[in-house]
Amino acid sequence: MDEIAEAAEKLKLLGDKTRLTILCLLKDREWCVCELVDVLSISQPGISQHMRKLKSHGIVNESRRGQWVYYSLRIQDKPYIQAVLDYMPGTAGTLSLLNKKEPGQCCN
Template identity: 50%
Template structure:
């Protein structure tokens, strides 16, 4: 079912602070790239590249809505994913901040 290749890829994707941060944000709710850029304060290509890794590792799902691409959590192929997600730090306050700044209005 899950071979070493796939398992290693999954954990490699999880083995980066920035991606753990992104996944923690997606745990709260689906977000588009520009929102993640806003929260993390890194460049948009950096976020796009992280999203590609997460998608390749099958840890996120992608949904296009107009110009925006929304990403959401999806580790369904990994039996352990839920228990990992539970250990993510709580970042609801960061999403709150984002909303206060009104940026979310743009892509909804």
């Protein structure tokens, strides 16, 4: 039962449209917080709250480079999340749905 409870808790996070959109963007590459702010039109504290939840459940990795924080997927041990993301668009498709373009270098 522990595996089911753990999977249910993690999948619950994907029920939020913003978090699911973030994971779709992360399918193809890592993203900096500033890029997510630009593409999703959400404040930096708002993005950070979503990322904190995803990180606390082991769904994303965080790495610091200077003052910027970059995120990447960490779902190798979570095939149920990979299965959901297999049905979701990647970066290009997600950007198209958002009517956005690939962000320029905003964090250099």
